[in-house]
Amino acid sequence: MKAGDRKRRVKFSPKALENLDELKATVSELKQIGREQVRLGRDASLGYPVPLDYELFGKRLFRYDVGRFGLIYTIGKYVEIVSVV
Amino acid sequence: MSEQEAPITEAGRKLPDLSKAAQNRKHRYIIMDERGPESVLLGYKDYRGLVAATNLMQSPKALRDIEIGLEQLRTGEGLSWSEVEKRLRKHRAHPPLATEIAKESGIDAKIVLKLLDVLLKKIGPVSYEHYRSAVNLTKSQLQSLPEVAKRTSVPQRKSRRLHRSKSREVVNSGS
Numbered sequence: 001m002k003a004g005d006r007k008r009r010v011k012f013s014p015k016a017l018e019n020l021d022e023l024k025a026t027v028s029e030l031k032q033i034g035r036e037q038v039r040l041g042r043d044a045s046l047g048y049p050v051p052l053d054y055e056l057f058g059k060r061l062f063r064y065d066v067g068r069f070g071l072i073y074t075i076g077k078y079v080e081i082v083s084v085v
Numbered sequence: 086m087s088e089q090e091a092p093i094t095e096a097g098r099k100l101p102d103l104s105k106a107a108q109n110r111k112h113r114y115i116i117m118d119e120r121g122p123e124s125v126l127l128g129y130k131d132y133r134g135l136v137a138a139t140n141l142m143q144s145p146k147a148l149r150d151i152e153i154g155l156e157q158l159r160t161g162e163g164l165s166w167s168e169v170e171k172r173l174r175k176h177r178a179h180p181p182l183a184t185e186i187a188k189e190s191g192i193d194a195k196i197v198l199k200l201l202d203v204l205l206k207k208i209g210p211v212s213y214e215h216y217r218s219a220v221n222l223t224k225s226q227l228q229s230l231p232e233v234a235k236r237t238s239v240p241q242r243k244s245r246r247l248h249r250s251k252s253r254e255v256v257n258s259g260s
Binding site (some may be wrong): 009010011012013014015016017019020021025030034037048049050051052054056057059061063070072074078080081082083085 | 130131133134135137138140141142144147150151152153154155156157158159162163164165166168169170172173
């Protein structure tokens with residue numbers, strides 16, 4: 001773990017779960033996401049900022065690519081996976 | 086984030102420094118030649134973010150999903166990874182259509198799931214649309230199961246066994 005990194009827990013929205021199902025994530029892909037979400041929880045700056053601000057929710061969006069999936073997330077108390085594209 | 090112009094010769098000379106500043110400090114450099122602006126130097130993450138935003142904006146569904154996801158997280162519906170895995174496993178084991186057909190027909194959900202898997206892979210979305218109703222699908226499978234199995238290369242003995250067990254189930258449920 002890098003110095004200054006703070007381990008944040010990762011939460012998934014039910015919509016992200018639905019997206020994973022729609023995109024027919026395989027078991028090995030799910031395992032990969034499982035591993036990567038631990039890394040993301042340790043260092044939320046691994047992804048890149050997506051310049052779309054959701055003012056209504058006061059959130060900035062980031063994206064982290066895992067294989068063919070893009071995890072769209074926000075950072076707060078948790079790293080929150082909003083949806084998967 | 087700052088944006089500044091850089092003459093092409095100077096940019097060429099200072100490229101390693103400009104590249105670092107673009108990545109680490111999110112600076113953007115507009116590279117100028119004698120005719121005017123020619124290209125832009127920006128950090129890789131910055132570039133990926135712009136591409137991602139463009140793609141998202143072209144997909145109304147993705148934008149709607151983001152709004153729904155944000156709302157769900159705001160209302161405390163966030164799930165931990167172990168919960169996500171558990172739900173996906175459960176959903177995989179008996180997807181809604183298979184559960185519905187199994188319930189309607191009384192056939193074992195595992196057999197329905199296997200049949201659906203074979204059918205959906207082989208008959209394609211057009212035929213699937215035709216059999217959207219779970220009841221129609223079970224009826225049509227009963228009549229044409231051996232044919233479908235023949236076409237879709239399910240071993241014949243297995244298909245006969247499935248057909249027999251399905252017919253028995255229907256007879257039993259009818260009596």
